[in-house]
Amino acid sequence: MRIPLLARVHVGTVAVLSVLTISACLLIAGLPRGMQASFDQALRRSLSTASAQQADLTVTVASDSQADDLHERGQFDARDRQWRELLPAGLRPLVTPAGTGSSHASAKTSLTPITGTSGTRYINLGWLSDADRRVTWVQGRPPGAPGTTRYDGETIPVFEVGVVVEALREMDLRVGETRTLGENDYVAVKIVGAFEAKEPGDRYWDHNADIMHVAKVQPPGSLDFEKHITSLMSDDGLTALSGEGRHLSYNWVLPVDPAAAGAMDVPGLTAAVADLDRLIGVQSTGTASPYRLITGLPKLLGDFRAALATAETVMYLVLGGLLAVALGVLVLGVQLLADRMEHTLTLARARGGSLRQVAGTGAALTGLAVAPAALAGYALSYLVPGPVLPIVHLGPVIMVLVTVGYAAARLAVTYRAPLHERRDDVATARPTAKRTTLEVLVVVLALAGAYLLRARGLDDSAGQDPFLLLVPVALTAAAALITLRCYPYPLRLLVRLAARGRAAVPFIGLTRAARARSASVLPVLILLPALGVSVFAAVISDGISGTQVQASWQQVGAPIRMTSNxxxxxxxxxxxxxxxxxxxxxxxxxxxxxxxxxxxxxxxxxxxxxxxxxxxxxxxxxxxxxxxxxxxxxxxxxxxxxxxxxxxxxxxxxxxxxxxxxxxxxxxxxxxxxxxxxxxxxxxxxxxxxxxxxxxxxxxxxSATVVSQQGTLRAIQDDPLTSTVRWTMIVVTVALAAYALAAVVLALVVGAADRARAVSFLRTLGLSERQAQRLTVLEILPMILVTTTVGLGLGLGLPAALGPAVDLSSYAGDLPVAGHPPGLVLPGTLAAGLAAVAVLGAYAHTAVSRRRRIGAVLRVGDLT
Structure with missing residues (x-):
């Protein structure tokens, strides 16, 4: 058979199938890219907003003797090169080159008291490798080479130092004065200048806050504060600075570039930091003081990974539902195409066409409709910025393979015997014991899985918890099985009630609904997850939104709060x-x-x-x-x-x-x-x-810090990870609603031929047009109402079933997302829309059928 000719004959159905494929492939391939781009943006924001002390890598070592002292800049540079050579491959792109960003080395003493202050005032000695680029001297001059002086019968070094302007006021210091430091091993400092930071807001100063600000410490049991400041000395001061007799440490800062981080690299980065820590520890062999890596990067990555795991879980749930629904709608489209080709394929089979030819023809025509459309949807997904994940490539391929495979399998089963007519509307086969047992097992496992998930919580020690991904799928499958099994029973009860009345339309319409063809099961399997996932997404989104408002009030405590020190x-x-x-x-x-x-x-x-x-x-x-x-x-x-x-x-x-x-x-x-x-x-x-x-x-x-509730709420809502969860929920909800409506329309069209035939029979018996419309509505509406009700209940119950396993507090100001009654506006609107489409479809169908002549539908002998 000629495939292009068949495509021209059934161009409308092929076009519908192509449009459905383009939209499905665009969503399945584009949404993950946009999500991953937002995940990357969230990680970069997390690293850039954290303090540099947390995000950067700092190598430190204490000097306890003259043998461990470093007296020249070259010694610091050599060790900086050594640390960078030890960087694991995963960390190298993340660390900025030497001399850029906040990369620097420093030498600092700690707990160096001013003599005679009884430990209430401290001036520590400090050196920065790039101080000339970081500070501006506003009083006096930059420090020079150290000297000596006599104190308490001993010769002690005198360091020329500068202090920040704030320290002059807070610690009662003056430029030009000399202060003696220590309680036994004395040194002196001569304050020759005062400075200010060239860029006070630079992340560089997170590592050197002790130089920029006076630290006030309240010892336990004391009502008074200790005051600490670290001064700055010149390179020449290193020659006289020793760790013998005082607390001295050397530090090398390897800054992290947030723009180079990616969410997919988080597990590898955590392992790389651990490897670097181990390698740096090895360098301490043979030295009195060990080298240590100080960083909060693993904690930052761990906190982000915890929030990301929840986001990915929710995304996998809704995207998995979207994929299943999209495939179901495509299968409905294939079923519509197969019904349209029924006369052609039946004739070909009766004239000697092999089963391979018939099935191959349907599969080829389906492939002609979906393959170019899938390629177009895949190409359009590249308009969405973001990294290319495996699902971007696999999604369209899965769409094509499932659609074409279903077309071939369905036609092979349908036409395995030539001219074998079936009467699915009269009798249905009883389910076997094996099938019933399997269905009961699915329901029991779904309920047990939901209980165990709530009881044990989330296990993310090995990454994504597969249990959390399987339980919602099992619950959806269980709900679908229960719906399919129980669907006919209330209808049969209604049929019995309708049989007692005098009107024939309710009895016939409900009877046809109860004896629906097996093909009508497919819309139920599509509508159920579509409604369930869309309602779940709406409930989660509404819960996050309500908790965000509550969190903003909890953080501010008033419409506007002003606090001053x-x-x-x-x-x-x-x-x-x-x-x-x-x-x-x-x-x-x-x-x-x-x-x-x-x-x-x-x-x-x-x-x-x-x-x-x-x-x-x-x-x-x-x-x-x-x-x-x-x-x-x-x-x-x-x-x-x-x-x-x-x-x-x-x-x-x-x-x-x-x-x-x-x-x-x-x-x-x-x-x-x-x-x-x-x-x-x-x-x-x-x-x-x-x-x-x-x-x-x-x-x-x-002097006040001013925050507002509205500003805090915007900050919570504008977080990239939170925004990703919200807009993905909205997109998926809209897409699933559209697919649910498409499924209703396709279900009406797929059964149009049988419905027109039945109505034509009844028209010969005196059925009016209005009665035909009511008959069609009664045939379609029960399936819509039952499935909508079950899907609504499933969507409302999923958040409660998953319970604490999905922690959404990261997206709601760290407050648990619980206690918010779900809004029923969106689910109610969707249910009403489905019912309205069903009614309109029924009326449209009868309007089209009215123009048909009975002889065009009924065959010779049908009325005898």
Missing amino acids: IEIPAEAIAKVRAAGGVEQVVPAQTARVQVGYGAERAEAIAVDVARWRQLMGGAPFDLPDLSSGALVSSELRGRGTFEIGWQSRLKLATRGVIESVPGFYTEGKFLVVNIDVLTRPAVNTLLVKGDASVGELKRLVP
Whole structure:
């Protein structure tokens, strides 16, 4: 048979099959690329927003004797080259070349006290390999070569150093003065200059925060703070710097370039960091002090991998459902094409055509329809930016192979005997014992798998947990089997009820629905996963959205929060109250207070709780009312009336236990008191209600950090990984809805010939056009309603069935996505749409059939 001629005759059906193939291949090949590109972007953002100390690789060694000292820049450069040569292949593309980015070496002492300060003031000695490129000297001059002086009868070295401008004020230092350091092994420093950073926001200073800022440390049991600063000396200072008698360490920073990272490389990068740590440890053989690798990169990668595993799991679930539904719709299209060719193939078989010829003709025509379309969809997927994954190549191939294979297999089974007519509408074969046993086993395994998954949780020690991927598939298969088995029984009951009435249309329509051909099972198998996965995606997306709003309120604690590390003046508070868009301002004070008379400390906030509750309005959380006493955390419960030290000694009665203070404390020891218990509140926090500009409020109070609930919500929603999950859910939901509607339409068209034949018979018996329309609706609608109901229940039940195995907190501000009632708008709309399409299809079918003559449908002898 001539395939091009058949394609021209059935051009409409071939075109439908081609369009379905293009859309399916585009989705299956394009979505994974877009997802993986978003995963890469999320990893790069995670590395770039983390501190450089966490993301970069730092090799460090302590010098405990003169034998371990390094006195020349060349010694540092040689070791830097050595560390870079040890980098495993997987890490080399990620580490920036020497001399670029924040790559540098340093030498620093620690815990070097100023003599006579009783350990409350420390000036450490420091050297940076690229200090000349990083700082600007604003007072005095850069340090030079060290000298010597006499102190306590000994000759001690004098280092020329510079300090950051902040240290002059915070530690009462002056340019030009000399300070003696140490308690026994003395050295002196002469402060010859003060500097500022050329780029204060550069990630470089994450490694050297001790040089840029004065560190304040509160020792246990003390109410006073120690102050530490690291000074800068010149290259010449290295010649006199020794680790003998003081804490000295040498450091080499190998910075990581976030732009070179890829999500698919995460497992290899984690292993490479472990290999580098081992190789660096080997270099310590024969030395007094071991070399160590200090980095938070494995933790960053581990946290990202945990969030990525959940994203991939959800993506695999919805994409697997999309693939199954797309294949089902394509199979429906093949079935429609086979029905259209039934007369041609039956005639060819009756005239001596072999089974291979008949099946080959159908497979060739199907291949002609789907192969070019699959190639077109595959080519269009390259418009989506992102790496090319194996599924990009395999998806279209699977589509073509399954579609062509089904066409060949179906035709081979249908035409294995010439002119063998079947009456699927009269009787159906009883299922065998083996088939029934297998179906029961599938249902039992699905239920047991769901229970075990909830009981044991997620096991991602070996990567993706296959159990999590199989359980939803098993639940869907079990729901489909139960639906197919139970579908006829309520219809038979309705048929019995309809038989008692006088109207013939309900009885005939419901009878035809109950005796549906085996081919009508396929739409059920398509609609069920389509509705189940789309509803699951909608529920997950809605849950993430609701939890994101709650998380933003939990993180901020007010529409706008202003916090300062110093007291906010009363005139500044007045300016904030008068600012445009400000409706209400609630002042508060936060501090770390003494509990009792010992060393126990707790975080505390003093605020007018009643006004704060009023300011929060419709926020998704609330604080208990407080008129006196204190609200305490669970770690402070059970103390009754206790005493704290805060400005003065205060006795407070416990009025309630709270799990968190939104915007402030979520764990540990904390308490909330009314602000009027303080003698003179030193306000350092303002809770603001209104739509005021964050920038304007920051200008009014320069010392304050200003955050808003809306800004925090946008930051949570704009996270690349979160955005990927959300938009993929939306795309898949829309695609599955479209495929579900397509399945309904194709189901109507596939059964159109048999339906037209039955209606034509009944028309000879006096059936009216309106009755024909009602008959068609009654035949189609039960299948739509039952499948829609089961699919809706499956989609709503999947999140509960998976339970804690899918942790979506990474995409919702680290709050668990639970306790949000699923929205029924989208599922209800989809169900209504399916029913509407079925009704419209029935009316359209009867409208088309009305123009047909009965003689064009019925054969000679059909009425005898």
